Amino acid sequence: MIPERTDDLKQDFSFNAIPTSRTYRLDGDRISGFVDGREAMEQVVYKILGTERYDYIIYSWNYGVELAELIGKPMSYIAPELKRRITEALMQDQRILSVDAFSFETKRNTMLVAFTVYTVFGEIKAKKEVSY
Numbered sequence: 300m301i302p303e304r305t306d307d308l309k310q311d312f313s314f315n316a317i318p319t320s321r322t323y324r325l326d327g328d329r330i331s332g333f334v335d336g337r338e339a340m341e342q343v344v345y346k347i348l349g350t351e352r353y354d355y356i357i358y359s360w361n362y363g364v365e366l367a368e369l370i371g372k373p374m375s376y377i378a379p380e381l382k383r384r385i386t387e388a389l390m391q392d393q394r395i396l397s398v399d400a401f402s403f404e405t406k407r408n409t410m411l412v413a414f415t416v417y418t419v420f421g422e423i424k425a426k427k428e429v430s431y
Contacts, residue, residue: 320394320420337420340394344416347388348427364388366429374410377431378403381412385427394419 320339323330325346334342352363365384369377386398400415409430416423 337418337423340416340418340420341423341425343392343394344389344423344425347392348385348425352388361391369429369431372431374405374431377410377429378412381410381427381429382414385412385414389416 319335320343321333321335322339322342324332324334324338325342347362348364350358350363351367352358352365353360354363365388366381369380372380381403382401385401389395389398396417396419398414398416400413402413404411404413409428411426411428413424413426416425
């Protein structure tokens, strides 16, 4: 026989998660203090786009961007895939609200993509160069 409770233990719990971004300031290969807010988000964007997804066991499979397999593909395939993959990679971070305003520039065997990342700390202009 399982005892039954008669008192009402149900309570409404609500909380507001305050997004934090305090992290170490990356200055090349060394750490120099801390950053917070928009500057920290610039680092987040840089780190996510600089990490190939699935290559490092220290990171979750949701971290990073899949760019390596774009090498050797035609330019007409690369542009829309870059937009999709960059958006997908960045939207894994809850502090990033959207990614928009993509523009593409091609030079020889590289494509430079520029875009705007909208975060809870403001907008960030970002660029990524990809070889193909």
